[in-house]
Amino acid sequence: MVFEPPPRLVRALGETAPSGDGWLEKLPETARQAVALRELTVERVQVPGGRSSLVVLVRRADGTPAVLKLAPRRGRPESERAALEHWGGRGAVQLAEPFAEDGVLVLERLHPDVSVRSLPEAKALLEAAGTLRRLWVEAPAGHVFETVTERTGRQAGAMRAGGAVDAEVASLVDAALGARDELVLAPPEPRLLHGTFRQSKVLAGGRSPWLAVGPDPVVGECAFDLARLVRDRVEDLIASPSGAATTRRRVKRLAESLEVDQERLRGWTLFRAVESGVRALRVGRGRDAELLLEFAGWL
Numbered sequence: 001m002v003f004e005p006p007p008r009l010v011r012a013l014g015e016t017a018p019s020g021d022g023w024l025e026k027l028p029e030t031a032r033q034a035v036a037l038r039e040l041t042v043e044r045v046q047v048p049g050g051r052s053s054l055v056v057l058v059r060r061a062d063g064t065p066a067v068l069k070l071a072p073r074r075g076r077p078e079s080e081r082a083a084l085e086h087w088g089g090r091g092a093v094q095l096a097e098p099f100a101e102d103g104v105l106v107l108e109r110l111h112p113d114v115s116v117r118s119l120p121e122a123k124a125l126l127e128a129a130g131t132l133r134r135l136w137v138e139a140p141a142g143h144v145f146e147t148v149t150e151r152t153g154r155q156a157g158a159m160r161a162g163g164a165v166d167a168e169v170a171s172l173v174d175a176a177l178g179a180r181d182e183l184v185l186a187p188p189e190p191r192l193l194h195g196t197f198r199q200s201k202v203l204a205g206g207r208s209p210w211l212a213v214g215p216d217p218v219v220g221e222c223a224f225d226l227a228r229l230v231r232d233r234v235e236d237l238i239a240s241p242s243g244a245a246t247t248r249r250r251v252k253r254l255a256e257s258l259e260v261d262q263e264r265l266r267g268w269t270l271f272r273a274v275e276s277g278v279r280a281l282r283v284g285r286g287r288d289a290e291l292l293l294e295f296a297g298w299l
Helices: 007-016 023-038 077-087 121-135 148-160 167-183 222-230 234-239 243-257 262-282 286-297
Strands: 041-045 054-059 065-070 104-108 111-115 191-193 202-204 210-212 218-220
Touching: 007 023, 023 054, 023 065, 023 104, 077 104, 077 191, 121 202, 121 210, 121 222, 121 243, 148 167, 148 218, 148 262, 167 262, 167 286, 191 222, 222 243, 222 262, 234 243, 234 286, 243 262, 262 286
Parallel strands: none
Antiparallel strands: 041 054, 054 065, 065 104, 111 202, 191 218, 202 210
């Protein structure tokens, strides 16, 4: 089988790959070796797939359906493995093999084409929030996960060094950086977080109705994790004449339902939206940047 990376993966990695990185070029052979080593039967490459990894639907030697996932080192696959091991299937997809190989994960098969995003908005938010709550556990002793302070520190540095922007964007950047500086001073008790949680990261499962996939785990306060969920379906929010009011209600509702501080959730939502918007501007995704920065202006 030809392991052709989906266009979305090629496009996303093209925006972030360091100079001289050859992971995409080596990917077909890496996938063939991973399949042969495990005696897997390939069904298909998942399309459109993710933005940071190749996902292949396979069957193991005993016929059990599974997922083969291959990611570059900068995608932190070993951190993902460690988080999945710690969760042990509670609220998240399970590892399907015990041994580790650099950049390769074999996972239980969920229903890859059925995510929480397929539900009506109110129900989707409810189910997604319930799944997220199950992931917020104490990090393992001696963990090597990045912290929220470390991750957002790198992101803040990139935002400050981002180059010329118009006055409106500069004002949002200043507000986002100011919010982040305050939030990291005295954070609540840290938990292991998914790190990149949104509705499309919650898939229908067999042993549980909904399970999270694709974490980029980080340790910190729960409001940071919830912030990305606030802006889910941002295109619909922007298109709605009541988008700003809906966003503010969403912040309030999610904060109350998951018992996080509303102002801290608002602050992290602002920071994460502006950071994503500035990054989109930097790589030429003007439409995405416009949506994210308009959304951030409502906060």
